[in-house]
Structure formats: C-alpha cells, structure tokens
Amino acid sequence: MVLAHEAAYQLGLERVLLVPAGRAPHREIDPEPGPEVRLEMVRAAAAGDELLEPCDIEVSRDEPSYTYRTLELLREQRPGDEFTFLMGADVAASMETWRRPERVLELARVGVAARPGTVIDEAEATLERLGGRFEVVRMPEIAISSTRVRRRVASGRPLRYLVPDAVLDVIEKRGLYR
Secondary structure: OOOHHHHHHHHOOOEEOOOOOOOOOOOOOOOOOOOHHHHHHHHHHHHOOOOEEEEEEEEEEEHHHHHHHHHHHHHHHHOOOOOEEEEEEHHHHHHHOOOOOHHHHHOOEEEEEEEOOHHHHHHHHHHHHOOOOOEEEEEOOOOOOOOHHHHHHHHHOOEEOOEEEEHEEEEEEHHOOO
C-alpha cells in the first residue's frame, strides 16, 4: 500500500489497480494460498481506500499470467486510460527474462521502486536497454515484501502494522502460510 500511495503522489496517478497474480508461469509460492485467497487479501487491503481498486483480471483466467497479456486486456477494458506498471527494482532488473518485455513497455510506462537491499542502477540499466519509459519512485525505507510476510507467519512472528489489519485477519482466519 505504501508503494501505491507514494507512486500516486509522485507520478500523478488517479487510481492504483491491485492485481493479484493468477497463475505465475515462472515460480511457485509455497505454501500457495491460491488466487482466490490472494484476491480476498487484496480486497481486504483496499477496503475503504479510494485510491486503490482490486482487479481480478489475472485470477479470473486459467492461462498463465504474463504481464504483457494482462496489460493488453486492461487496455481493451479501459481504452481511454494510460497505464503505469509499478514494480520493485529487484523485479525490474530481471525484466529482460520476461515474456515479451518490450510489449510491456509499449503498453505502459514503468514506475520502479527501490527496496532496501536492492540497487536501482541495475533496474535502470535493464529498462534503458529495453528502451522503456520509466520513472523511479522514491520510497520510504520499509523493508516489507510478500516473502518476508510469509516467513514471519511461518515462524510465528508478529505481523501487526506490517500489513493492513484486514489482511492480517484473512491470514489468521484462514491459517495461511503456517
């Protein structure tokens, strides 16, 4: 949520779509709560926040979730909208390995957030090689990632204030990541 609000402020975004991954083609999440539960957590996190809009475009499809295809479908659904794809610098640095990264950059500008422990230079170099439009989103230094959240739950460590209370409720009620 921090990235969504910082990006909206710094890049002038009117809305931020929260798109939980449907079926990732490149990696497995263990333990895997399933796309419906990820969507439930996104809806819980966005509740009451007018900037955020949960989007089920990936979880409602059976095919693997490729970013270029998600952006193509969003363009079809929202033809007048301009898109900015937000991601961490660690993800942006590996973008050359994606399926059709040049198509992603045709369909959207990229907002890249530096996370603690990542080097923004690598992400910028990758995006420059790909010829994309991108802007760096300067983030407050909060070292939270989905991997870290899952590890904390698995080890019984507290999550309070690291995720929205409504997301914490979903994790606890469903016994996720234990």
